Amino acid sequence: EEALVPNTVEGSELEISFNPDYMKDALHSFGQSTIKVSFTSALRPFTLVPTEDDENFIQLITPVRTF
DSSP: OOOOOOOOSSOOOOOOOOHHHHHHHHHHHHTOOOOOEEEEEHHHHHHEEGGGGGGTOOOEEEOOOOO
C-alpha cells in the first residue's frame, strides 16, 4: 500500500473510478518527481504530468463507468 500526500488541492470534490494499477504504473515510471494530477470530470480521462518535464511527458488515465 502506498500513500499519496497532495501539496495542494483545488476545485470541487470529485468521485472517480479507474484501474489503480494504471495509476501505480504511471507514478512508478515518474520516479521521485512531483506530479500534477488534473481532473475535469468523473467520466473524462485525467492526466498526470511531472512538474520537472511538463512539456515532454504526460500520462493519460481513462476512468471506468460505475453505477
